[in-house]
Amino acid sequence: MRRISAILSVFAAVLAAMSAVSCSKLEFSEPLDIKVMNIYGECKGGVFYHSLEALSRAVKWQKINAIEDDALKAYFMNLVFLEYDTDTLDADVLRIGNLLYSTGGSDILEQGSVWTVKTVFDYGYDYRIECLGNDEWRVTMSSQNLNSVFAAPSVVSGDFVIAASDSPSYDGMVFVFTAGSGKIEDEAADSEGKRGGVSVYIEEPVSAVIDENGYDYYENCVREIGSENSNYAPRLPVTVFGGAMTITGDVEGDEGFTDVLYYVDLSLASMNENIVRIYFNGVWKSYVW
Amino acid sequence: MLCLCLSLRSFADNGDDRHEVAFSYGGIAPAAFAYSNYFNLDFGHASIGHYLGETDFVHRMKNIGVFSLACYYHPLDWLAVGARTSVTSDYGKIMNANTYELSRYMSIFRAYDISIGVKFVYFRRPWVRLYSEVFAGGGALVDDSKRYMDAGKTVHGRFVFQSVPIGVSVGKRLGCFLQLELGTSIIGASGGISYRF
Numbered sequence: 001m002r003r004i005s006a007i008l009s010v011f012a013a014v015l016a017a018m019s020a021v022s023c024s025k026l027e028f029s030e031p032l033d034i035k036v037m038n039i040y041g042e043c044k045g046g047v048f049y050h051s052l053e054a055l056s057r058a059v060k061w062q063k064i065n066a067i068e069d070d071a072l073k074a075y076f077m078n079l080v081f082l083e084y085d086t087d088t089l090d091a092d093v094l095r096i097g098n099l100l101y102s103t104g105g106s107d108i109l110e111q112g113s114v115w116t117v118k119t120v121f122d123y124g125y126d127y128r129i130e131c132l133g134n135d136e137w138r139v140t141m142s143s144q145n146l147n148s149v150f151a152a153p154s155v156v157s158g159d160f161v162i163a164a165s166d167s168p169s170y171d172g173m174v175f176v177f178t179a180g181s182g183k184i185e186d187e188a189a190d191s192e193g194k195r196g197g198v199s200v201y202i203e204e205p206v207s208a209v210i211d212e213n214g215y216d217y218y219e220n221c222v223r224e225i226g227s228e229n230s231n232y233a234p235r236l237p238v239t240v241f242g243g244a245m246t247i248t249g250d251v252e253g254d255e256g257f258t259d260v261l262y263y264v265d266l267s268l269a270s271m272n273e274n275i276v277r278i279y280f281n282g283v284w285k286s287y288v289w
Numbered sequence: 290m291l292c293l294c295l296s297l298r299s300f301a302d303n304g305d306d307r308h309e310v311a312f313s314y315g316g317i318a319p320a321a322f323a324y325s326n327y328f329n330l331d332f333g334h335a336s337i338g339h340y341l342g343e344t345d346f347v348h349r350m351k352n353i354g355v356f357s358l359a360c361y362y363h364p365l366d367w368l369a370v371g372a373r374t375s376v377t378s379d380y381g382k383i384m385n386a387n388t389y390e391l392s393r394y395m396s397i398f399r400a401y402d403i404s405i406g407v408k409f410v411y412f413r414r415p416w417v418r419l420y421s422e423v424f425a426g427g428g429a430l431v432d433d434s435k436r437y438m439d440a441g442k443t444v445h446g447r448f449v450f451q452s453v454p455i456g457v458s459v460g461k462r463l464g465c466f467l468q469l470e471l472g473t474s475i476i477g478a479s480g481g482i483s484y485r486f
Contacts, residue, residue, distance in 0.1 A: 038340075152336035186336045196338030251338045260341065 036278050037287055038149060039198055040264060043247055045236035046145050047182035047200045048208050051158035052175055052238065054117045054127045055139055056210045057096045060170055061086065062108045076170050095120075109135070124155075135164040136178070145184050147236055152190065158182035165207065174271075177206045177243075193253040206243035206266060241269035306462065306485040309361040309369065314354055315470055315479020318377040320400040320430060321352040350381045350397055355475045361408060369408040373424050373451070375474040376401055395433065402428035402449040402474045415461060422453035424472070449473050458483060 060080050067073040077086065084097035094101040098120040106113040111133030119125040125143040132138055142157040160180030167174040185197030244267065249260040263279040268286075276287045334340060354377065361371035379397040404426025412419035425448075432443040449472070456468030460483070467480040 035340075150334050150337055150340065152339075154337060184337065186338050190336050190338055194336075194338035194342060196336060196341045198337060198341075249337075249341045251341050254338065254342050257342050 032280070033285065033287070036262060036280060036285070039247060039249065039262070040276060040278065040287075042149055042184060043182075043198055043200050043245075044240050045238065046148060046154075046156045046184045047158055048177070048206075048240050049210075049236040049238040050143055050145070050156050051139055051141055051160055051177075051182055052162065052208050053210060054099055054101075054141070055129055055137060055162055056173065056175060057081075057084075057099060058094075058101060058108050058115060058117075058129060059137075059164055059175075060173055061094070061096055064170055066109070080171050108137075132161070137162055139180075144187075148184070150186075153187040154184055155187050156182065156184045160202070172209055172211070174207050174209045177202050177208060179205075189253055194251050195253055196249065196251045198247060198249045201246045201248075202243070203245055203263075204243040204267075206240060206245055208238055208240045209271065211237050211239045211271075239271055239274075241266050241271060241274075243267065307363045309363065309371075309483055309485045311357075311359045311361070311466065311481055311483035313357045313359070313466070313468075313479040313481025315357070315475050315477060316352070316354045317475070317477045318352050318355050318400070319473060319476050320377060320398070321350075321379055350379050352377060352379050355479065357474070357479065357481070363410075366413060367410050369410065370405070371408060371424075372403070372405045373426075374401070374403050375428075375449075375451075377474075398433055399431045400428060400447075400474075401431075402426065402451075404428075404449050404451060404474075406451070408453075416459060418458045420453070420456050420458065420468075422451075422456065422468075424451040425449065428474075447473070451475065462486070 061077075064073060064076045064080065067076065081096065085095065086097075087095040089095055089100075091105050092103055094103050100118045100120060102116045102118075104114070106115070108115050108129060108131055111131050113131040115129045117125070117127035117129070125141075127141040127143070128139070130138045138160070139162055140159045142155060145154040145156040148154055158180070160182065161178045162180075163176045163178055165174040165176050179202050181199060181201045183197055183199045186195045189195040244263065244265045247262045247264060251257040260280070265277040265279070266275075268275040268277065274288060278285055278287065355375050356377070357373060357375040359371055359373040361369040363369040376399070378399045380394050381397045382394055404424035406422055406424030406426075408420050408422045410418050410420040428447045428449045430445040430447055432445065451470065451472030451474045453468045453470055456466055458464050458466035462485050463482070464485075465480065465482050468478065470477055470479050
């Protein structure tokens with residue numbers, strides 16, 4: 001009797017296990033969602049981060065440098081630039097981390113002042129800041145688009161008017177992209193002669209903040225934020241919220257391709273909540289991530 | 290497999306029922322999970338041009354479970370030696386990203402395993418047996434997704450290890466069985482029918 005009950009209990013356990021076993025199934029979100037999210041994510045990281053980082057460091061440094069109280073100045077310099085080496089190499093060159101600013105001895109907060117930026121490690125990085133006055137600058141830049149989700153090399157370029165917001169914080173200074181456009185495109189045509197690109201146009205002023213101070217992207221470069229896995233395309237440390245933009249995609253050399261256009265509404269997003277509404281092909285969809 | 294078993298029969302004593310054939314179905318196939326980790330189910334990220342231009346999307350992957358066929362010879366009452374083959378496959382639904390039109394179901398991958406091993410029957414009654422098994426061998430995983438991506442098939446070899454920690458079979462000549470499975474072919478359980486001759 002004991003043996004029989006033992007066998008039956010084994011049988012019951014196995015049957016229970018069997019009921020949990022079925023054809024394993026993996027389901028995914030709608031294909032269009034994935035495509036749109038990846039395109040927006042690439043634009044957000046590639047265009048906004050690369051267009052803002054150099055300006056963000058420069059403006060913070062200049063504003064802190066203008067503090068007359070030495071102790072307070074030292075405090076904020078230490079707070080904001082803790083992980084970066086900041087040096088005035090000579091009267092005309094300022095180094096913040098691995099960005100080298102040719103200042104020409106001018107103050108970037110003064111209207112008409114122009115700074116050009118290069119990186120210590122050369123990877124085709126060109127960045128120009130021109131002060132328009134009233135805490136507003138024109139930024140034109142181009143560089144290799146590192147930390148991309150795409151395997152083939154791509155380049156990012158931007159031409160924006162960016163203003164410093166009224167935020168009271170030096171550390172988490174918020175900037176506003178008031179106008180302009182940026183683009184990420186394949187560096188070269190592929191084996192089929194196709195060359196793709198996505199462009200971003202500012203429709204309503206978009207706010208952005210560099211949200212991971214202390215990480216010197218231009219030192220650690222590609223695919224090293226948080227992971228050593230070369231297949232992992234990490235998130236660039238920028239938060240984008242407010243306003244609206246248009247993203248267009250086109251492929252040169254592909255005659256059958258119809259240009260795509262997405263309207264991205266970030267009015268519901270904030271620094272802490274990434275709510276993105278995207279309009280494509282007559283349909284509005286919300287994404288939260 | 291069947292021919293091998295039938296040919297073995299000619300060497301056995303008649304009426305001893307020392308040969309056994311078993312057909313079973315079970316899951317879960319670890320190959321499905323291992324494979325999906327490196328199969329890119331999203332659009333190809335080779336380049337921006339490629340990504341924008343691609344419309345086909347693997348919308349859903351479903352594993353069919355694992356089908357196994359095993360053949361045993363019992364030289365002793367408590368011991369059997371045998372061979373086992375297992376087959377599993379994942380099927381996906383290909384969908385156009387813009388129109389959501391269903392293109393076709395297609396095989397994403399197929400896995401074929403062949404192994405040899407032993408079975409220990411440690412509890413024997415005329416109608417009920419409890420047993421454990423250990424098998425080892427090799428297998429092939431055929432990547433059919435490459436066909437869909439215009440790159441031909443790719444075949445990966447793999448080592449196969451399968452164990453049955455405990456199984457129960459009910460029946461004399463024609464029986465059914467249920468067994469726990471742990472290994473590279475199946476993790477979970479399988480059940481089926483067997484025939485001794």
